Amino acid sequence: MRSVANWQLRFRTEEYSKCPLPYGGWSEPAYRVVSAAIRSEDDMRCRLYSGPMASVRQIQVTFDCAEPERVARFWSQVLGYEHMGSACVDPSGAGPRLYFQRVPEGKVVKNRLHLDVRVGTGLVGDERVAALESECARLVALGAVRVRLLRADGVNESCLVMQDIEGNEFCLD
Known part of the structure; x- marks a missing residue:
């Protein structure tokens, strides 16, 4: 095992398209993210999250806005995410969920x-x-x-x- 910041990474020889994500599911982007963290090119085909990452498992980015569903639809189209009311979600599970909440004040800065x-x-x-x-x-x-x-x-x-x-x-x- 090697340590990169607070993450421990374990090398496996599984198909990279079957890399487990830290919060469940299987996705090729997990391979890309971890490969970017360690740039050693050895014979291992898959690098997996395997250690503690504090207590964070998922990230949601929240935006204040006037029209949440309209803005969520826009960002779903931009990113290829699934539109879910006032939110949009990466169908691969690799990217963060984006949530849009209505606020009374407009954007000023x-x-x-x-x-x-x-x-x-x-x-x-x-x-x-x-x-x-x-x-x-x-x-x-x-x-x-x-x-x-x-x-x-x-x-x-x-x-x-x-x-x-x-x-x-x-x-x-």
Whole structure:
């Protein structure tokens, strides 16, 4: 066993498509997440969560909004999640549940937290910008607003700043 932060990881030789998730179910993204945590490429085909992760098993991200079902429907379409009333859920079980709760006040300041929607992973330069622009066009058709393109600066790759249908910022990254 090896330790990465507070997680203990055990190597198994099972098919990576049958990796157990820490909170139940089986999914290939579990392999990707843990493989990203440890970059040793050995003969083991599957890396599994096996130790304590404090007491956290699932994460829900909650958004304050005026129209929860409308915003949940938008984000379901953006992420390919299942729409469930005022929430949306990753059908693979790998991503967090997003929940949208009605609040009386409107949004008045920039978000302190935002989602990065990863569409350009592994791409650089013009190829990355083309992938971002393509996804931006799809999201604008769903009601998102394009804010600005941030070009690669030597530290960060290019990304597109956008707003959802209630003005919450997010990035296409």
